Amino acid sequence: MSRAEAIGKPSPLWTFGLLRSELITTFRRWRTLALLGVLAAVPILVGIAVKIETGDGSSMGGGGPQGGGGGPAFISQITNNGLFLVFTALAATLPFFLPMAIGVIAGDAIAGEANAGTLRYLLVAPAGRTRLLLTKYATTMAFCLVATLVVAVSALTVGALLFPLGDLTTISGTRISFAEGLGRALLIALVVAVSLIGVAALGLFVSTLTNSGIAAMATTVGLLITVQILDQIPQLHAIHPYFFSHYWLSFADLMREPVYWDDLVKNLGVQALYAAVFGSAAWARFMAKDITA
């Protein structure tokens, strides 16, 4: 019994050891790196496509790849200013590539551990169910941020290499300095990352429902596509504002002068709602779950 005391009281800070371990484990996975690689490749492809299209000096003709869909017409400005590649790349990846990557990470979070059997050992360590779930959610959100920044940084690099940089024109037609443009780009990247919180919460909830990582990933990505399709059906107009993806492209409003906040705020509200609802559902489900895998 004397050895019981030898194991000290847990220091409150040590509880973050699991988060650190989780971050390292996630970002060391080959799969995570592959997802980030695909995301980094999108701006490169868009940049090269625009460069080739406008190689003869003519301006962009027609709608570019993935730039449409109600998204802002940033693509036509890329040839004037490489910084616009950042906005174009984020607008191109936000509808599908980014949330798909989040769906894979979030869907695998609990179900993948259950599938591998490592979940039972984490829980008898004891990681604690709430602590483990919070750690998983924090890691998924960290991945949202990293994934968005990877797209932004890759786009900025390609934009700087292929196109001129300098002062830029906002959607409202006013001129802002390059430094302020860079600030706006960073702000937009953060808003895009925050836009993914809803998908992350949804994916985590799905992940607590099954013991198969693949099933959880597929379900999350399937839900993502379904919602995107439903969002295009006019007859469902009444419920559109409750879709996590409905206000995603509102980040373009940050390029207005003055900034148009309405949709941006609605977007943040929807994301918070999804995080609260599906976060609670995931917690309730995970606390009561029999770990049989």
Added chain:
Amino acid sequence: MEELPAAEGDEADQTDRADRADRAAQVAPAGQVGDVGTVIVTRALTKRYRGGQLAVDGLDLTVPAGSVFGFLGPNGSGKTTTIRMLMGLIEPTSGTARVLGQPMPRAARAVLPHVGALIEGPALYGFLSGRDNLIRYDAADPTADPRTRRTRVAAALDRVGLTAAASKKAKAYSLGMKQRLGLAAALLQPRRLLVLDEPTNGLDPQGMREIRALIRELASDGTTVFLSSHLLDEIEQVCTHAAVMAQGRLITQGAVAELAAGTRGRLFVATPDTGDAARVLKEQGAGDVVITEDRVTAEPPDRDLADVNAALVTAGVRVRGFGVERASLEDAFVALTGEGFDVAG
């Protein structure tokens, strides 16, 4: 000859085991509920899965402190479900379980840092090295000091003989190496209780021997070891106490010596003159005489066996061997369940 103790059990081990059994018995008088000398106590512990299947049915289990407790039963008898309930992974349908004196799963955070567990084989991150796997499991324990993490991990690897393979990716490990790494994870901290579910699965005979030696060593340090197995041999070699489950119910529990003592040993005579020997044995009062090829076995009569032997020789029976076969746990099990051990429940 067959009456020899099992191949591996040398004198020292046998004595050591008997000592521990005594010690455990002193600490924990049989049947006392919630006694400080008990490490695991369950009362009417029951688990019915959602499909309606009754996996564990009214289990009353008492594991004395300091014992090496063998948890026996055929595959599908509810052993693993019981272990998962004890570890807080599965919520019991009804009944209570106390581990280290505290209720599970409610007190999981206080209890589990003192418990090392290997449940249904090891589970590892294939893309991490053996060492990094242990670092991750250690980081999951909020009571584990990160400053001494590397030292603890190195010590655990050394204890299971994996130091040389520590940097290899776990997916390249053999089954035996994975099993060892799982054991190392259970030994990251000094534990008061070790729960080992089929710890020798997948190991070669040398590996099994090492694990048994490790279990004895841990037990002699005072750690209670709760060992589930479907190998009677294994239980008999290392355990001081045992419980037997079949079809979700507890059939018996107690000290191994007592369980085996419940079944009387059988008298055997090795002889070419089986017919005469059988006749003499019957005359001497032996019951249930069975003749096989060149052996006669029987329930020993209530008289000095030296006289029985003398009677055989006087009757001109040529005796090659004579003695009483020690009752094994397997005999006890068959006597208890009336069926072979390998029948799945």
